[in-house]
Amino acid sequence: MIPDPAAEDVVARGVVAKILPFSAVDGPGNRAVVFLQGCDFDCRYCHNPETRAACIHCGECVPACPARALSIAPGPGLVSWDPARCTGCGACVAACRHDSSPKARLMEPAEVLSALSRYRPFLSGITVTGGECGLQPEFLEALLRESRAAGLPGLVDTNGSADYAALPGLVEAAEGFMLDVKAWDEAEHRALTGVSNSAVIASLRFLLSVGKLSEVRTVVAPGLLDAEETVGGVSAIVAASGRAVRYKLIRFRPQGVRAAWRDIPTPDDATMASLAAIARGAGLRDVVVV
Ligand code: SF4
Ligand code: SF4
Secondary structure, X not given: OOOOOOOOOOOOOEEEEEEEEEEOOOOOOOEXXXXXXXXXXXXXXXXXXXXXXXXXXXXXXXXXXXXXXXXXXXXXXXXXXXXXXXXXXXHHHHHOOOOOOOOOEEEOHHHHHHHHHHHHHHOOEEEEEOOOHHHOHHHHHHHHHHHHHOOOOEEEEEOOOOOHHHOHHHHHHOOEEEEEOOOOOHHHHHHHHOOOOHHHHHHHHHHHHOOOEEEEEEEEOOOOOOHHHHHHHHHHHHHHHOOOOEEEEEEOOOOOOOHHHOOOOOOOHHHHXXXXXXXXXXOOOOEEEO
C-alpha cells in the first residue's frame, strides 16, 4: 500500500523513495543513500523527478509494469507494489505523469537500517537526500540518531528550504549538511525552481554559523543559469565565515532529466575552470569540479 505521510501514526516513520546501498559520490567514504519522497522545489533540471510528489493512486503505472509487480488493492483502490516481483526496470516511473513512484514506502528508521545491515561492514556512513529530506524533519532526525548509534554518521543533502535554525535536534543529530545553492538571483531561482531562494541563503548562513555545513553545490547549466553570479555570491559568504567548506561545481548532465530539458548543453572544461577560479579567487581552498 502506498503510504500516507499525513496520517497521525507516522511520527517516527518517513516516506522513503528508494535506498541505494553504495555510493562514492554522496559524501566522504562509501555511503548508503536514503532518498525520501516529496520535494517543495520543481527544478527544471531535476535528476530524480519521480521523487517530487506523493502518489495519487491514479493507477496509470499498473499496466506499464511488465513483471506484474503492481496491482490495485481491493477496497480503497490503492496501488500496491510487490518488491519480490519487481525487476527495477523503471517502466512504472516512466509511465507516471505525476512526478511520483508506486515504490515509495512508509518506513521506520530501524527498517531502513535493517535494509542496510548486510552492507554494514563496507559502509562509513549514510546520506539522506530526496526529493527534499528536510520536509520530513521528525523522521530525518530519528533516522540520523539511530544511524549514528549504529556507527553510521549521517549527512543531510538538502535544497535548504527548511528552517534549520528551528530544528536544533535535527542539526545536532547530523554529521553535516550538503546544501544546494542553485541560483543567487531571486528571479532566476524562481524561474528554475518555482520558489524564492531566501530560505536557501538563510540556510547557507545558519549552517555556516554553527559549523555544520560540509559542502555547498551548484549545478552549472549554461543558458539556464548565471553561474558566475551564483558562484561569486556563495564564495563570498563561505569565505567570510572562515569555515573550511568544500564547494562542488557540478556540470549539468541530461541523464535522468525530463524530456523537455534534455537539450541543455553540458558545460565545457573552460567554463568550469573559470567558475572554479572565481571561487578560489574569493579565498576558498576546497573547490571541486565534477
Ligand atoms: S505512481 Fe504515478 S502513475 Fe502510479 S499510481 Fe501513483 S501517481 Fe499514478
Ligand atoms: S520498476 Fe516498476 S515497472 Fe519495473 S518491474 Fe518494478 S514495479 Fe514493475
